[in-house]
Amino acid sequence: MTIDRLREVAASHRDRIADFCSRLIQTPSLPGQEMQAAELIMSEMKALRYDDVWQDEVGNVIGLIKGDRSGKSVMLNTHMDHVDIGDRSSWDYDPYSGEIRDGYVCGRGAVDIKGPTSSQVYAPFLAREAGLPIYGDVYVVGVVQEEVGGLGSIELGKSLRVDCAIVGEPSSNTLRRGNRGRIEIIAIFRGRSCHASMPDKGINPHYSMANFVAALRHLDRVEDPFLGSETFTPTLVYADQTSSNVVPSELRLHIDWRTVPQRSPDEIKEMLASLLEKSLVDGAWGEIKVKDITLTTYTGATRNVPAHFPPFLIDEEHPLVRIAQEALSESFSRKVEVKRWDFATDAGHLVAAGIPSIGFGPGDETLAHTNQERISIEEMVEASMAYAFLCHRLTNPAAWAS
Known part of the structure; x- marks a missing residue:
C-alpha cells in the first residue's frame, strides 16, 4: 500500500512537476548567472513547505x-547551471521556451539538469503527502558552476556533512555507481623565438611538441574493470604568437585525461613530465601543470579550483548500492540495472569529500548538451516518486543494519 499511495500522490502532481521544469528552462542559468534560477528553486521549496531554505556563500541553494x-x-x-545553446536556429523549438510537446518538456537544460532538479525538489514533499516517514534529515541542493569545474559541490563537501548523497544526473531512471574522472593537463614547450626566414637562429618548440604528441599515443593505459580504460587526448594548442612569419617561443598543449581510480593525478603528472623531458629538442625546456580555473559566482564569491573532477566509484556490495537498488526495484516493480556514467559528475567531488554517493536521475543522457534536449514528463514523475522512496529507505537506520 505504501508504494501504491506514493504513486497516486506523484501522479496527482504530474502537472506541477512538469510546470516547474518548464519554468526552470525559461530561466537561463549559464555558469556564474544562476541567481534567478536559485530564486525560483528557493521559492518552490518554500511553497512546498520545506522546513528551511537558504543559500551559502557561493550561491548554492539548500533546502x-x-x-x-x-x-x-x-x-x-x-546543479543549477547549464551549457550554452549554441546556434539558436539549429533548434526545432526555442531552447528557452520550456515548451511541453507530446509528453516532453523541451529546451536547454531539460535533461542536464532541470528535469532531475524538478524531480528532486518535489520528492520530500511527495513523501510527506503520502504519509511516508522520513527518519533523518534530507537536504535537497542546487549547486553552482558544475559545468565549469564543480565549484558548488566542492564547497558543499566542506560545509554540509551527510551520510550519503544521490547525484541526479540523467540515467534514464537506472542506478549508477561510477564514472571516470577528468583532469585537464597543460604541457608547456618553450624555445627561442626568431624570424621564420631564419629558423636556425631560434629553437622551435613545435618539434618538441611533435615528439611529445607522437609518444603520447603509445603510453600504456590503465583499465578499470567497471569504468573502462583511461583516455588521454590532446585537444587545444596555443602559441604566444599571432604572426605566421614568427617562430613562437612558447606552445601550450591541453590534454583531456579521463581518469580511473588506479592512477592518481600526481602519477599522471610525473608520467607526462618524464615524457616531456624525453621529447625536448636541444636547448628547449618545458613543464607539466594542471590547469587552474578562477571562478566567480553570482554572489561575488571567487574561488580558484583545479580543472579536475575525481573519478567516482562505489563498490557494488556497498550498503548504499544495495539499499538503493532494492528501493528502486520496489518502486518501479522491475529490476533496476546498475550501470556507470561515461561522463564526469559532481559525485567525484562528493566522494572525495568523504560522502558515499550514487547516481540516479530521469532523462536520456545522450540528449544532454544537444539541440534535441527534452525530457519525458512520465519519467520525471516516476523519478520523483522514486527519490521520495529512496529518502524513506536511506534515512532508515534499520535498512543499513540488514
Whole structure:
C-alpha cells in the first residue's frame, strides 16, 4: 500500500512537476548567472513547505526537510547551471521556451539538469503527502558552476556533512555507481623565438611538441574493470604568437585525461613530465601543470579550483548500492540495472569529500548538451516518486543494519 499511495500522490502532481521544469528552462542559468534560477528553486521549496531554505556563500541553494527521528541524513544533489545553446536556429523549438510537446518538456537544460532538479525538489514533499516517514534529515541542493569545474559541490563537501548523497544526473531512471574522472593537463614547450626566414637562429618548440604528441599515443593505459580504460587526448594548442612569419617561443598543449581510480593525478603528472623531458629538442625546456580555473559566482564569491573532477566509484556490495537498488526495484516493480556514467559528475567531488554517493536521475543522457534536449514528463514523475522512496529507505537506520 505504501508504494501504491506514493504513486497516486506523484501522479496527482504530474502537472506541477512538469510546470516547474518548464519554468526552470525559461530561466537561463549559464555558469556564474544562476541567481534567478536559485530564486525560483528557493521559492518552490518554500511553497512546498520545506522546513528551511537558504543559500551559502557561493550561491548554492539548500533546502531541508527535517527527519521524523534520529536517522541517516541524505543529500539530493543537482546543479543549477547549464551549457550554452549554441546556434539558436539549429533548434526545432526555442531552447528557452520550456515548451511541453507530446509528453516532453523541451529546451536547454531539460535533461542536464532541470528535469532531475524538478524531480528532486518535489520528492520530500511527495513523501510527506503520502504519509511516508522520513527518519533523518534530507537536504535537497542546487549547486553552482558544475559545468565549469564543480565549484558548488566542492564547497558543499566542506560545509554540509551527510551520510550519503544521490547525484541526479540523467540515467534514464537506472542506478549508477561510477564514472571516470577528468583532469585537464597543460604541457608547456618553450624555445627561442626568431624570424621564420631564419629558423636556425631560434629553437622551435613545435618539434618538441611533435615528439611529445607522437609518444603520447603509445603510453600504456590503465583499465578499470567497471569504468573502462583511461583516455588521454590532446585537444587545444596555443602559441604566444599571432604572426605566421614568427617562430613562437612558447606552445601550450591541453590534454583531456579521463581518469580511473588506479592512477592518481600526481602519477599522471610525473608520467607526462618524464615524457616531456624525453621529447625536448636541444636547448628547449618545458613543464607539466594542471590547469587552474578562477571562478566567480553570482554572489561575488571567487574561488580558484583545479580543472579536475575525481573519478567516482562505489563498490557494488556497498550498503548504499544495495539499499538503493532494492528501493528502486520496489518502486518501479522491475529490476533496476546498475550501470556507470561515461561522463564526469559532481559525485567525484562528493566522494572525495568523504560522502558515499550514487547516481540516479530521469532523462536520456545522450540528449544532454544537444539541440534535441527534452525530457519525458512520465519519467520525471516516476523519478520523483522514486527519490521520495529512496529518502524513506536511506534515512532508515534499520535498512543499513540488514
